[in-house]
Amino acid sequence: MKTRTRLVDFMKSKNSRSLSWLVLVALCAVVAARSQAQAPLFADDFETDTSANWDIFNGSGNGTPDFSAEFNFDYSKHKIPPAPNTTGNSTRGVKLNVNKNDDVANIAGVSIYPKGKTFSGNYALRFDMWMNYNGPAYGGTGSTEYGTFGLNHKGDKVNWASATDSDGVWFAVTGEAGAAQDYKAFEGLAGAAPSDLRGLDAGFLDRDGDGTTEFEANPTQAGTHPLKAIFPSPEYQSAGAPGKHWVQGEVRQKDGVLTWLLNGYVLATRPNASGFTSGTIMLGYMDTFNSIASPKEENYIIYDNVRVVNLDTEPALSEISVEATDAEAAEPGTNTGTFTISRSGATTAPLEVRFRFAGTATLGEDYATNALSVVIPAGAKSATVTIKPLDDPKGEPEETVSLILAGSNKYDIGAAFRATIKLLDDGDITTVSIKATDSNMYERIAEDTGTFAVSRLGDTVADLSVNLTVGGTATAGKDYDGAANVVVIPAGQTNVVLTLTPFDDSDVEGDETITLTVAGGVGYAVGATPSATVTIKDNEVAPAPILFSDNFDTDSSGNWITLFGANNNVPDYAAQFAYDYSADSVPPSPNSSGGSTRGLRVTVNKADATASGAAGVNLYPKGQMFSGNYALRFDLYLTYGTDVAGTTEHALFGINHSGSKTNRHATAGSDGIWFSIEGDGSASDAGRSYSTYVATNATSVPALVKKSAREFDLIFTKPPYVVAGAPSGQWVDVEVAQTGKDITWKINGTVIQQQANASAFTSGNVMLGYMDTFASIGSQKNFVVFDNVRVVSLGGAAPTEIKISGIGLLPDGRVQITFSASGGDTGQLALEAAASVAGPYAKDADAVIRVGVVPGQFVATTPRGAGSMKFYRVKL
Incomplete structure (x- = not known):
């Protein structure tokens, strides 16, 4: 058995976010079920309660079982549609969760195995999987949990990251990309925790050629990240992660090589050097963090249409790749670009390959193409897709067209799942626009700046000087600093940012504005958005009682x-x-x-x-x-x-x-x-x-x-x-x-x-x-x-009449005066006191005036103080 150092660097953000999830409508067709020439070696669609046919094992950090496994669960209760391999619109599956049944936050895991099953040789585990989580994109409070699935297990223990005895080979994935490693690969170790494999050791792919394998998705990554291209938003709520959506999973063992796929995309592939070459299959779920999801009811996994197939009785699938064989196209359209889609393996039958487009160029506006699929003819290894630029009068920077292969039941998709063509402009005039990228400043906080972005569309080879006019109600040098009448967009860049800093003062002046407008100049035309405005919020308020x-x-x-x-x-x-x-x-x-x-x-x-x-x-x-x-x-x-x-x-x-x-x-x-x-x-x-x-x-x-x-x-x-x-x-x-x-x-x-x-x-x-x-x-x-x-008075209509209706002593010795003041409020009223009825009267600083129980009624209370007699009056 080949052992590796176990690295535990899970990171979970109790990002404290929670959102009642919505079932997302798929923008792309769900990957169709893989055709099967022979009856499966094992299958369970959970249309009935098959719990007696499965062994269940669990573990937790404190030793207290905290899991549930609901067989024949009707997932339509959660408004989840039928799984992709379901027939007859059934919505029954097995639902697993952990760390939800008590209020003690602790790590936990559960594994289920079909009883009495052993598989060896070339075989594959296939299943439909729905992972749910609380919160919006990238999750909420305690949302990060893992679906787990594997091969070659004994079926007598829970296999999870914190196991003290482990076996088999298995994989794990988060639903919302909330961990430092969202895609994981494990090898069991008898009598010890499993080896947590990383990078190339795990078999993860480097699809973009940057020297780093892809195993994590997060909101800070560019939208072009390979995992975000495989699980794109908005089809998938958390771009780069498979949660809140049906996906089709497969773990394959063939000719000594392990391969993990989701929706036909190869996520990891490596030789099986673990020593675990036969055994049963495992499905599971684990929470490796000491926090409970909130709302906890929204975190779970559902498996459906589980089957094990003999790969020796199925035709081998081709692996599809794409390459930009003519990687540059240009307006007006005579210079086209070409993608070549190729297959490995047998070529005896035609093969239809589906794809979608991405990139900075817009289909139908910047370029045209003939279809969203192509057929590789029988006897051929490849087919081409042509990109034809569409001419327009706009000066535009270099744009890109990316072709991304789509999953299917007819082929696998490896590392070369995407290729990109450059689309060049034909020398149209550059245009300049402006946008307030941070349109709000607060006067008191100098660091709360406002920003304008001055952008050009077109040639970026040389510096470009842009003329601006400055307007608005705020005064430069008195209310703010940072505006300019000329800015330079440097060579090679499409924009320059102007940062404005507010000046604090003691004047009550209300909100003020700064408006910048692009003026005419040399080498550019004024663009579609010629002006933008930033507001300075005043921090002073008018004095009030x-x-x-x-x-x-x-x-x-x-x-x-x-x-x-x-x-x-x-x-x-x-x-x-x-x-x-x-x-x-x-x-x-x-x-x-x-x-x-x-x-x-x-x-x-x-x-x-x-x-x-x-x-x-x-x-x-x-x-x-x-x-x-x-x-x-x-x-x-x-x-x-x-x-x-x-x-x-x-x-x-x-x-x-x-x-x-x-x-x-x-x-x-x-x-x-x-x-x-x-x-x-x-x-x-x-x-x-x-x-x-x-x-x-x-x-x-x-x-x-x-x-x-x-x-x-x-x-x-x-x-x-x-x-x-x-x-x-x-x-x-x-x-x-x-x-x-x-x-x-x-x-x-x-x-x-x-x-x-x-x-x-x-x-x-x-x-x-x-x-x-x-x-x-x-x-x-x-x-x-x-x-x-x-608490300050904001004024209002002055009382039209004040009438004192009662005066007396409270048990604690305070004087209480009841009066009415129609149309007034407590901020407009004051209690005054004097030693004689003729005065002089002075405001009673100890008096408290509050609203009575009847509209228009008020009650004033004040300590009685020394002296034999006092006189009171209520004044505006």
């Missing part, structure tokens, strides 16, 4: 009510008043004075490992009640750590609360109107990055309006924020304003959500808080800091 404030420079915890809730009822939260956040390397907040770094630091679910730790905490200022037109404003610093899985948590804040409820996601019994911000920009939980919650009734969870972080990628850019789409790693200015019936939520002057308030919650207290909607414990670096919280 302050109804309540707390800068947390001293411990004011006695002035606040703290309420907490958790799924496991364990009080696991921290609310630290007057916390010196410089200890976390957080700079002074923008509205602090004297460089103070004291604030309110809040987090949950960090100190206790009890399962089901999803939790939330709310903080309310005592004795406060606000109505009419007012705004809650504060400085917010939200951050998260990547040291452990579990980055997705939310800052909370709200208005019009009773102050007696704990408001958190998916929990009944809330009140008021409240909001949440996701810290890590993952757009998890079906895109709940920015949410507005409105309570409905005491027995239902609150209704919510949600937006994804992806809607704000160009507002909160990286840098200066730590992740695109989220206001993390920077102090931001937050405002929630109630104006009439309208509720408007802004961050750094950008409207996040705005809606009419149709609820019964029109007045009440304000709330700050934090929540973790997931059971697993997140990083200690996940927290929020609030600072300089204030």
Whole structure:
């Protein structure tokens, strides 16, 4: 047995993202079932419960079984269509999952084997496979899990990455490309963990000739990456990965060579030097990470139409390759390009080969061709496809046409699955356009820049000077820097970027704009988009009467009510008043004075490992009640750590609360109107990055309006924020304003959500808080800091009449005055006191005015103080 060093470098991003998956409509036909000349050696289509015919083995990191294997499962319950090799539109298969049945996050694996089966010689395992995962493209919280399948097993143990005894030869793949190695190959080792083979040792292919085999897909790779060409988006949600789509798998042993294919594409092929040359087949599933998917119900694998075939009784399949034998074509079209598609093996019969086109050129606009398939004639080894350029008057850069072979039941596709032809322009005039690639700046943050891209379409051989005019309401040198009247696009480049930096000032001036327009010049014409605009969001707001404030420079915890809730009822939260956040390397907040770094630091679910730790905490200022037109404003610093899985948590804040409820996601019994911000920009939980919650009734969870972080990628850019789409790693200015019936939520002057308030919650207290909607414990670096919280009056109609209806002493000795002020709000009213009825009167600084229970009614309370007699009046 040939042994290899086992390298374990799995990386799983608890990218904290979660999305209810949708069945994708295939843009290309699903690969047809491979024809079989003889009856299979073994087959199971799971149309009945065949669990008695299979052996099941499992393993977990803590020794507690945590798996399920559902035979004869009707996968139409998940809105999954019939598998490609199914007859009669049946939707029955075997569904496997692991690490889902309890709330203890741990690694786990399951393997199933047909009972009493042994195969040897030249044979193949074939199956239809659907891998599902939570979250959007590239997954969500805890989404990375592996489908596993192999040959030559004993069938008496679980084969997974963390096994302590292993056998056979097997492969693994993720559904969403969430690991550092999404495609894996293993060899068993008796009495030990399997060898995790890498690169050429595993037999992975180098399809693009860059010297690196392809075994990983991720969102940062170019769209031309070979795996993304094999599993293209949008047909596959995570480009480069086979998840949320039926694929046809095959593991083949022939003449001592192992080959793994998906949809007819060879993913890995190598000599079988393992010593395992006969045995049974294995299907399985494994989670190699200590985190539970959320929602966990969305992570599973389904196998259908499993069969084992004797390859000696089947005609050998040709391997198809493509080459650009004339790799250059040019306008006006007399110079064409040629692809040659070739086959190996027998040539006695004609063979139809299907393909698709990709590249920077557009079919039907830049070039024409005759079909999306070609027939290699009987007796021939190859056939050609001609690319004819289409002439146009545009000056264009060099473009490309790529032919990508498509899978079929009639042939295999090896490393040469794609070829590319250059398409050249015929000297049309260059055009220049401009685009705002980052159209938003926030005045207070110099690093929050705006960018313009000036681009040319056409000849790139020489430098090109482009003239620009500068306009807009902002003033260069006073409000911003970085604009220019002339830019140079360097030789060999298609564009140049202009970066604008905002200047902070103390003026309340509103949002301002910078517009750049391409002007005429030498060597180019003005293109289709001649102008673009960047906006500077003003950070100053008009002064307003302050109804309540707390800068947390001293411990004011006695002035606040703290309420907490958790799924496991364990009080696991921290609310630290007057916390010196410089200890976390957080700079002074923008509205602090004297460089103070004291604030309110809040987090949950960090100190206790009890399962089901999803939790939330709310903080309310005592004795406060606000109505009419007012705004809650504060400085917010939200951050998260990547040291452990579990980055997705939310800052909370709200208005019009009773102050007696704990408001958190998916929990009944809330009140008021409240909001949440996701810290890590993952757009998890079906895109709940920015949410507005409105309570409905005491027995239902609150209704919510949600937006994804992806809607704000160009507002909160990286840098200066730590992740695109989220206001993390920077102090931001937050405002929630109630104006009439309208509720408007802004961050750094950008409207996040705005809606009419149709609820019964029109007045009440304000709330700050934090929540973790997931059971697993997140990083200690996940927290929020609030600072300089204030509630301000936004004015409105002045009260038409003030009437005092009652005055008395409360049991605690305070004076309570009840009055009506039709049409007013608390910010317009003040309680004044005097020692005699004639005055002089002065504003009572200790008085608190809140909204009464009847519309238009208010209640003022104040300490009685020393002295035998006091007189009070209410004034605007």
